[in-house]
Amino acid sequence: MSTDPMTGPAAAPEMLSRPGRRQRGPLWFAWRRFLANRAAVAGGVVLALIALLAVVAPLITPAGPNDQDFLSEALAFPSGAHWFGVDDLGRDFFTRIVHGARVSLTIGFAAAAFSVIIGIPLGAAAGYFGGRTDWIIMRVIEIFSVVPPLLAAMLLGALTGGGFWMIVAIAALFGWVQVCLLVRAQIKAFKEKEFVRAAQALGGGPSYVIRVHLIPNSISPIIIGFVLAIPMAMMLEASLSFLGVGVPPPTPSWGQMINTGLDFMYFYWHLAVFPTIALAVTVLATSLFGDGLRDALDPTMKAQ
Numbered sequence: 001m002s003t004d005p006m007t008g009p010a011a012a013p014e015m016l017s018r019p020g021r022r023q024r025g026p027l028w029f030a031w032r033r034f035l036a037n038r039a040a041v042a043g044g045v046v047l048a049l050i051a052l053l054a055v056v057a058p059l060i061t062p063a064g065p066n067d068q069d070f071l072s073e074a075l076a077f078p079s080g081a082h083w084f085g086v087d088d089l090g091r092d093f094f095t096r097i098v099h100g101a102r103v104s105l106t107i108g109f110a111a112a113a114f115s116v117i118i119g120i121p122l123g124a125a126a127g128y129f130g131g132r133t134d135w136i137i138m139r140v141i142e143i144f145s146v147v148p149p150l151l152a153a154m155l156l157g158a159l160t161g162g163g164f165w166m167i168v169a170i171a172a173l174f175g176w177v178q179v180c181l182l183v184r185a186q187i188k189a190f191k192e193k194e195f196v197r198a199a200q201a202l203g204g205g206p207s208y209v210i211r212v213h214l215i216p217n218s219i220s221p222i223i224i225g226f227v228l229a230i231p232m233a234m235m236l237e238a239s240l241s242f243l244g245v246g247v248p249p250p251t252p253s254w255g256q257m258i259n260t261g262l263d264f265m266y267f268y269w270h271l272a273v274f275p276t277i278a279l280a281v282t283v284l285a286t287s288l289f290g291d292g293l294r295d296a297l298d299p300t301m302k303a304q
Contacts, residue, residue, distance in 0.1 A: 008184030033296040040292020041153040046285035054101040063092050065099035066250045075268050085270040087260075093270065097278050104234045104282060111171035111233035112226045118172060119179025119225060124210045124218075126180070127187030134184075141177050147173040150231075150239055167246055171233035175237065179225030186218040220297035227290035231283045238279050254279045 034040055053060070064071045070082070071090030078085045084093035126137040153170045160166050183247065190196060197211050209238075215222075239245030241255030249256060254275040261272030 016250060019129070030296045034292055037286045037292040041294070043285040043292065044289030046281065047289050049283070050101055050282050051105060053098050054105055057095075057098045057102060061092065061094055061095035061098055065091070065093075065095050065252045067091065074221060077268070078243060078270055084274045085268070087257075087271055088268075093274060094254045096257060097254075097274055100254045100257065100275065101278065101282065102165065103164075103247055103251060103253050104237060104279070107168055107237045108234040108286070110168045111175055111236075112229035114168065114172035114243045115175030115179050115229045116222060116226050118176035120183055120215065120222060122176070123180040123183030124187055127184040128191055128206060128210055128214065130188075136186075137180070144160050146175060147174075149236060149294065153236055153240055154243060154245060157240050157243075162240060162245045162248060163245055164251075167237050167240060168233070168297075169212040170240075171229075171236050174236075175229040175232055178228060179222065182221035183215075183218050184227045186221045187214045189215055190214055224290070224297060227286070227293050231286040231290070234283055234286070236280070 030226055036249065058064075068075070068090040070086045070092060073082070073086045074090045075088055076082060076086040082094065084097055087093050097199070122137050126134040130201050152174070154169075157166065187210070196209060196213055199213050204212070238255030238258070239244055241253040242259045243255075244259070245251040246255060257275035258272055258279070261268075261270075261275065264271045
């Protein structure tokens, strides 16, 4: 019988009294817990809207992100024709903001994907084999944990010249640690279960047991690690672009726009305020969505 509070012994009489009722799985209860978290739902809705704007950007913007079609209106304030104003080079600023969402979200999701690709096998090996393998992987994690990601990223960005894929690689280099720890903890908890021992008794090797039995049962922490790695990568990209070692111009980047807008802050406030709000709202929405997903998929983590 499930230990979930919604399906525990108190709910047993009701379930027994309705023999025709379809048994509800853990995903249904996770979905109910997620919907009960209003902040997480709001974060998910906002994140979905931002992603939708990024996808349909060419259809809703008056020009391309680098088109200088409004030089005669340079530094114009927000208006009906230009919702977020015009920058100093005659580019529609709403267009730049929306296309900047494409860059930030793409880097966030790509870095999170690579973090999962690195973190899953390392976490699985550490959790399953233990001993020396676990010791070595944990020492590597400790090294990455004590190195400030931003300082290391600044150094690597300065040495390599930055760029889109370099930022993805740098973000994944530090993002895999959380995924690895989550997968390691889950596999350590499952490796002594009966179904794992049965697979081993039937001749299943470590690779088979990990791939077929343990990793599928660790999907919840994998999803959690993936979602929580996205805002970290986005903040890292914005920080590097702000410092001039991130996405090179003229590609629109919120960090880059904030840096440029600071030069005009006292007279043309919109050039710094709008990209700052866009970055803050996107990172906050992603973080709220990730926290809610974590609490829904593994409610025991909320109490720890």
